[in-house]
Amino acid sequence: METNYLMIFCTVPDTKSAESIASALVSEQLAACCNIIQNVRSVYSWKNEICDDTELLLVIKTTVDAYDNLEAKITELHPYEVPEILAIPIYRGSKDYLNWVDSNVNIG
Template identity: 35%
Template sequence: MERPLLVYTTFPDAEVALSVGEALVRLRLAACVNVLPGMRSVYAWKGAVEQADEVVALIKSRETLAEPLAAALKSRHPYETPIVLHLPVSEADPETLAWILRETAPDQAPFNG
């Protein structure tokens, strides 16, 4: 049986994260995107140590959508090099898994509007 997939990424603010998240859900590449505001990041970038306010986004999807999901995420992401970490899920509640699979089913049309 197909396994769920969590994708971790960050955005500069909640508005951008929600906009990209909605696009991914509408395309049925994700069943849900959780946006967690209020994060402060310290990171290495182009030879310097930087700090920034960011938000985390956790994307719930399925393993077979990993590549198209990453491509769609990167094409909409404002960062030059967005963080896209695929976090495999070893187990899920059967009802949760069924919901994720149903909402990301390849035979379902994208949401309109």
């Protein structure tokens, strides 16, 4: 099943990073919307150590066509050496909402 829409998950270490990335993605029309969810607990392995951190989660709505530019922008602005950038296909959703996403994402 093909889709034109994606939901991107991206964790960040602090509010400043979350706001900076979200603002850039929306203002550059790489994303229609970015939700910032606070107090996400992440347990993960990094450089042979188990880490347990509180992060923020960006939930980003965009189109498949904008993904490459969106990933490049997140990578440019993100403070992590290896940022979490996961794209989840959106197969169904409100037609009005998805039309709104289309009208607010423009890759030029």
